[in-house]
Amino acid sequence: MTLRRDVLATVDADRGSFRTRLSTLVEEHGLDGELVPPRSADPDDRAEREAMLVDRVRALDDLPLGLTLTGPAFRDTPIVYVNRWFRDWTGYAMEDLRGRNPRLFQAPDPDAEVRADFRDARADFREALSTWSRVTVEIRNRRSDGTPFTALVSLRPLFGDAGTVTHWVAAQEPKSTETREAGGNAPE
Incomplete structure (x- = not known):
């Protein structure tokens, strides 16, 4: 299996x-x-469940992989936490991300051909959110300074005990050539 x-x-x-x-x-x-395991939480308490999930992603802060934890789609999928590696790589501070939809990474691309290439990937994301499905797509995103990057993104719903999606987690694996150019160390 892959790291993602x-x-x-x-x-x-x-x-x-x-x-x-x-x-x-x-x-x-x-x-x-050493990755620090998070505390346990009462899965029936929404705030405790979210704190437990944040702890889990925070335990993976330094992985050479971007992790984003968001809330449920019916609330416009607000960002709850983004691991440190991804924040450092994209240049976003946690304060600039918390509560915002991950669409903020999708700045308009002036190149019509590039836009067309990634349109289907965004449609696949929307479908996965609406059907509570997993999806993996290659997508073009932007760092805080506007620099584009392409990443393989896997999105997974996180189900609560009641069987509904309480959160989503996404793992972004930057394309290795773009990462080397940017000075990062994404996995090959």
């Missing part, structure tokens, strides 16, 4: 297996540093 898929499965793991999955993730992908 393993990370999404770890964030979405049930409470009993999260710590094991986190250890396996570190071991299998040779990640540096």
Whole structure:
């Protein structure tokens, strides 16, 4: 499996297996540093569940992969937390992201051909949000300074105990050539 898929499965793991999955993730992908497992939470309490999910993504702050945790689509999918690696790579501060829709990364592209190439990917995102489905697409986004980048993005719904989507988590894996040019270290 890829780092992106393993990370999404770890964030979405049930409470009993999260710590094991986190250890396996570190071991299998040779990640540096010690990832701190988050606290447990009452899954029926919305605020506690969100705090637990933020802790899970924060435990993965330094992965060479962008992670975004958002609220439910019916609330316009507001950003709850973005891991540090992605904030550093894109130049956005957490204060500039919290509560905003991830569309803020999708600045208009002046190149009509590029716009057409990524139109279907955005439509796939909208469909996944409306049908509570997983999706992986290649999409063009922008850093805070307007510099474009292309990333492979996997979006996954996070279901609460009632069977409804309470949050979404996305993993963005930048294209390796663009990352090298930008001085980052995304996985190959």
